[in-house]
Amino acid sequence: MTMTAEKQRSLLAICSVAGTAFSFRSVVSLALLDMTRDAAVNVDIAQVGRLNATGQFAYALGKLLGGAVVDAIGGMRSLFAILLLLAGSFGSMARAPGPGKALVASFAASRFGTAAVWTAAAVSIKTVFSGGGQVQALSIGQVAMRVGASLGSLLGGLLLSRLKSWRRLLLTYAGVGAVTSLVALGNCEPQQPAKSAPETGATEIQRDLTPISSALLVAARTPKLWLLFSSTTMITPTFDFVALLPQFLNDVYGMKDAQIGSFSSVFPLAAPPAILLASMALPSLSGKARAMSLLAAQALSAGGFLALAASPAPSMLVPTLTAIAGGCAPALSCVPPDWIMRWGGPRAGLFAGLHDVPGNLLAMWLYAKVPQILAKGGWAQVMRLYALQVSLGALCLAAFQWLEAADPVTKSPFEL
Numbered sequence: 001m002t003m004t005a006e007k008q009r010s011l012l013a014i015c016s017v018a019g020t021a022f023s024f025r026s027v028v029s030l031a032l033l034d035m036t037r038d039a040a041v042n043v044d045i046a047q048v049g050r051l052n053a054t055g056q057f058a059y060a061l062g063k064l065l066g067g068a069v070v071d072a073i074g075g076m077r078s079l080f081a082i083l084l085l086l087a088g089s090f091g092s093m094a095r096a097p098g099p100g101k102a103l104v105a106s107f108a109a110s111r112f113g114t115a116a117v118w119t120a121a122a123v124s125i126k127t128v129f130s131g132g133g134q135v136q137a138l139s140i141g142q143v144a145m146r147v148g149a150s151l152g153s154l155l156g157g158l159l160l161s162r163l164k165s166w167r168r169l170l171l172t173y174a175g176v177g178a179v180t181s182l183v184a185l186g187n188c189e190p191q192q193p194a195k196s197a198p199e200t201g202a203t204e205i206q207r208d209l210t211p212i213s214s215a216l217l218v219a220a221r222t223p224k225l226w227l228l229f230s231s232t233t234m235i236t237p238t239f240d241f242v243a244l245l246p247q248f249l250n251d252v253y254g255m256k257d258a259q260i261g262s263f264s265s266v267f268p269l270a271a272p273p274a275i276l277l278a279s280m281a282l283p284s285l286s287g288k289a290r291a292m293s294l295l296a297a298q299a300l301s302a303g304g305f306l307a308l309a310a311s312p313a314p315s316m317l318v319p320t321l322t323a324i325a326g327g328c329a330p331a332l333s334c335v336p337p338d339w340i341m342r343w344g345g346p347r348a349g350l351f352a353g354l355h356d357v358p359g360n361l362l363a364m365w366l367y368a369k370v371p372q373i374l375a376k377g378g379w380a381q382v383m384r385l386y387a388l389q390v391s392l393g394a395l396c397l398a399a400f401q402w403l404e405a406a407d408p409v410t411k412s413p414f415e416l
Contacts, residue, residue, distance in 0.1 A: 003133060010128045011137055013183060015144030017079045018121035020180040022145045023152025024086045025114050026242055026268070027173050028107070030156040030261060031093070033246045034166035043099045045247065049371040051099075051107055052243055056364030058108035060357050062115025067353020068212060070116060071346070075124025078116060080185045085113035087177035094170035115360070118145060119352045126341050126348060135338045139279035142333035146275070146325075149242060149268035157261010210414040215347045218413050225343070225351075227400035228336055229358060234393025235328050236359025237366055238301065238386060242267050244370065245321075248379055252311055263317055270322040271329035278330035287405020291398040294331050298394035301327030302387040309383035328390060331397050339404070345412025362389075 003011070032051065035043045043051075070078045089110035096103035121141050129137045160169050210218075219225050245264050249255045255263065274297075282290050304324035312320060336355060344351040366385070373381050 007128055007133075011125070011140060013186075014076070014079075014121055014124045014128070015141055017076070017083065017180055017183050018117055018141065019144040019148025019151070020176065021079060021082055021086060021114065021117045022148040023155070024090070024110060024173065024177065025240075026149050026152030026264065027156035027169065028090070028093075028110060029243045029246050029264070030153070030160050030257070031166040031170050033250060033260070034160055034169070034257070038166065041098050045374075046371045047099050048247075049367055051104060052367035053364050054104055055107050055111035056240075056360055056367055059111040059115045060360040060364060062112040063119075063353045063355075063357040063360060065353075066116030067119050067350040070119050070123050070353065071209065071349035075120045075122070075127060078120035079124070080181050082113045082116055082120065083177045083181035086110055087174040087181065089113065090170040090174035090177065094167040094174070116353065118142075119349055121145070122337055122341065122352050123349045134341060135283070136279060138337045138341065139275055139334060142275050142329075142337065143272040146268045146271035146329070146333075150265040153242065153261050153264035153268065155261075157258050157264065160261065161256070161258040209346055212347075212350065215350060215414060219351065222343075224400055224403050224409075227396050227403065228339065229355060231393045231396035231400060232332060232336060232356050233358040233362055234389045234396065235298070235301075235332055236356045237363040238305075238324065238328050238390055239332060240360075240363050241324070241386065243367070244382070248308075248382075249317075252379055253314055253317075263321070266318050267321045267325050270325035271333070274326035274329040275333045278334045282330070282334055287401055290405075291401035294335070294401065295394050295398050297327045298331055298390055298397070299327070301325075302390040302394070305383045305387035305390065309380040309387070311380070328393075331393065335397065335401075339409065343409045343412055345414045347412075347414045 032043075032048050035041055036045060036048060066078070073081075089106045092106035093103060093110070096106060118141075121144075122138060125137045125141050126134060156169065156173070159172055160166065163169055163172065242264055245267060246260045249260045249263055278294075278297075282293070285293060301324045304320045304327065307316070307320045308324075337352070340351050340355060341348045370382060373385070
């Protein structure tokens, strides 16, 4: 991939800002774990489950609403607003006296903000690379998100072990968000100028957008979109598994904070190499070969969850977590982003945002059910449920690949 120096700088800024924003999710999971140990706060695992469920609903709401907003104001402006929201919500959480409305609202706000990070990054990349190189740039953007999540776990674990307080951890990271927001502000896209209609002299927007209602009707009649959304629905909880991983490592292995942070960082860090390798290999494969390769990768991921269900030795945790994240990463990061950008066209932000709303609603349901599942069958039953979801998602993606191979998308239905 050949890039000008200007495009390289733009991509670096987008990836840095988006990666930092995405790292907030990993940090807040560690804060919640330490919160359950804080006798002064009196938060137990059941309350954390309800908090995660509420947060997941807010995340789904952010996905639902964020795409249209990103389309309207631009990608980097959206990232700037997201980072300010994350910094503010972390500061508010740190000051919450206990499990009340303030804590719930602050946590929900942080999840709402995180929801639109990828949509904003993808639209920014689409704007910069409109002339070519979009597929590779989107893959790099996905890698940056996963690296950010991994660094969030690693840095969060180290900070928590040093600061000895979930409140100080959140306040410190709020400062990180505030500083990074300045990078986003300095790289905002210029506003698209209005132009005058040649006959009337009236001002109009440079690019007309298909009304949201009309765009949704088109989407409802697109089988490939249904299959892609179904695939993502089934594997989205896997990518949010980092929210449960600290508690799993604490309950099953009795690890300390720094260890939990290190092991949790493995999960998102396993995705970038898989994404880069897949982005190079998949374009050269035929439709059926691409479908089978992704099916095999997701089978590896499902097998990893089944291995976790058996509580493997600590020495096997790293390869197992690597198999889970690496097996699913190409299915979520290499296929949907490029296809949605091409098919969605000027409405790409809307559908990039909607893309994993159902999956986040499923994750919300899982968070609410995890305490009950743990009470009945322990972590083994939770892991088997995740394995089933990954398997179903793999079948949906294979069907999508076969349909796309037969009739590839070359133009967006929303290009007016």
